[in-house]
Amino acid sequence: MKTQLKKGALELCVLAVLARGDSYAYDIVNQLSRSMAISEGTVYPLMRRLQDEAWVSTYLVESSSGPSRKYYRLTPAGHAALAAMQTEWREFVSEIDSVLVPSSASLELPQ
Amino acid sequence: MKTQLKKGALELCVLAVLARGDSYAYDIVNQLSRSMAISEGTVYPLMRRLQDEAWVSTYLVESSSGPSRKYYRLTPAGHAALAAMQTEWREFVSEIDSVLVPSSASLELPQ
């Protein structure tokens, strides 16, 4: 159920994580896990998609605690995509909120 | 692309529209069209799902301008589902925003 809400937003989240610095899939999963439920089976195919879109480039780095890590780095196109998706995200949230609270554009923030 | 973001949120939107008063699918599409892109092929199957969940009940009303309208009315369970989904929605937005802006919990609202 909540699963459906995530569709499309996770891509944005991964790009946002990479904007803070290069990382590898296993670590991205761990970073996102602090904020939300996320599984490996979601992220690995997503990384492939980002690569196919040329939004990330990759390089391998050997690890002393396991197999080599495949690092992902945002390309210029990736940065542009991130910016576009952030705008899209805000528009999307506004759209939904305008349906939920049709008379007012601003929301109270309980916490 | 934007399509993916909508997954799961449209159900919430339809329930929110129905909370403001009984309506029929064709009209719900038109109401939501003011705020967002939405198509009939999305809404009709969605209405069926809401019925299967017993979140809405239906009744027919004849129209003088076309075929009979199938009105949907929120059941008590539907109202409860709406409340739960609104909470879920706010939590979801907070989660994503916390990934996008990791250092601060509050956002500036440009407009």
Place this chain on the structure above:
DNA sequence: CCATGTACTTTGTAATGCAAGGTATTTGGC
């Protein structure tokens, strides 16, 4: 040497948005 943690990947399933197409009713123009 074997369990645990790290790290990558693939396969199949479920959910859902949408385009496209189809049916039926009413009204209004020609």
Place this chain on the structure above:
DNA sequence: GCCAAATACCTTGCATTACAAAGTACATGG
């Protein structure tokens, strides 16, 4: 009377994506 347009319903098939589950491989410690 007839035909287009608006109203209103519905279905089929496709694409996308989240996830569980399973599998592979390396490193370390008991």
